[in-house]
Amino acid sequence: MTVSTASIDAMPRIQTDSAVEVRSICKTYGEVEALRLIDLDFPRGKLTTLLGPSGCGKTTLLKIIAGLVEPTSGEVRVNGKIITGPGPERAFVFQDFALMPWATVMRNVAFGLELKGMGKAERQSIARHYIAEVGLTGFEDKYPHELSGGMRQRVGLARAFAVNADVLLLDEPFSAVDEQNRRKFQEDLLQLVEKERKTFIFVTHSIEEAVYVSDRIVLLSRRPSRVAQIIEPRIDRTVSPDAIRRDQGYLDTVEEIWQGLKHYVD
Ligand SMILES: Nc1ncnc2c1ncn2[C@@H]1O[C@H](COP(=O)(O)OP(=O)(O)O)[C@@H](O)[C@H]1O
Ligand SMILES: [Mg+2]
Numbered sequence: 001m002t003v004s005t006a007s008i009d010a011m012p013r014i015q016t017d018s019a020v021e022v023r024s025i026c027k028t029y030g031e032v033e034a035l036r037l038i039d040l041d042f043p044r045g046k047l048t049t050l051l052g053p054s055g056c057g058k059t060t061l062l063k064i065i066a067g068l069v070e071p072t073s074g075e076v077r078v079n080g081k082i083i084t085g086p087g088p089e090r091a092f093v094f095q096d097f098a099l100m101p102w103a104t105v106m107r108n109v110a111f112g113l114e115l116k117g118m119g120k121a122e123r124q125s126i127a128r129h130y131i132a133e134v135g136l137t138g139f140e141d142k143y144p145h146e147l148s149g150g151m152r153q154r155v156g157l158a159r160a161f162a163v164n165a166d167v168l169l170l171d172e173p174f175s176a177v178d179e180q181n182r183r184k185f186q187e188d189l190l191q192l193v194e195k196e197r198k199t200f201i202f203v204t205h206s207i208e209e210a211v212y213v214s215d216r217i218v219l220l221s222r223r224p225s226r227v228a229q230i231i232e233p234r235i236d237r238t239v240s241p242d243a244i245r246r247d248q249g250y251l252d253t254v255e256e257i258w259q260g261l262k263h264y265v266d
Pocket of ligand 1: 029032034052053054055056057058059060061223
């Protein structure tokens, strides 16, 4: 495994085949300057993680890409087109799941399709496929309160997949689940990335989790946030999860990010 890093001087990077292009994004809330000149490309079929200190603007950046928050300046292109608001090609998975408590797993997963006006039989068939993909077959008629945190998070993921968005925006999706489920979830996520060939933009504040699941890690500095470093862990994912976590390259990358965070954050 080798680790390549790009310094702030090398920004912005131009890449073709990027599903999402973030250009000169700035965001100020009143007196608070959250993001300063963010330039990033998110390649299709890859999982890119935004990693940075609490309050640096990770959620803000994700919401700007989602079209839920307007930047103060700059623009975001999705599949080459400048966005002006939310769109069906992007799906957001919230930290707190945002499931409808009164609706079954089936209804929750099919909800985006219901909003699009798709007929019941078709949307249920699509929902059933994604419910199976996240390992929840048999739970279609359960309500969110009957599920564990990890299962609820899977419902959120299945819902995001069901709308067939190209871009999945995941804001600390595993933060509410216990360590054991978290690890299981990381495995599921890796499988989905492999299988679905979508663009994943993932937020976490766990360095280990970032190194474990990411193709690319964008290290953000403390507010006003800038891109401090981009790290590409090259991990041999053909070995077992335990073997990966013992791999010297994995451990070195965790250490490198730790040092990077100390450097850019302190
Ligand atoms: N709607 C808002 N109004 C005012 N300030 C906000 C709002 N949303 C976020 N902020 C501020 O912007 C900064 C970045 O927040 P956020 O994007 O949530 O960071 P992170 O997700 O990295 O923890 C924080 O200082 C936060 O208090
Ligand atoms: Mg956040």
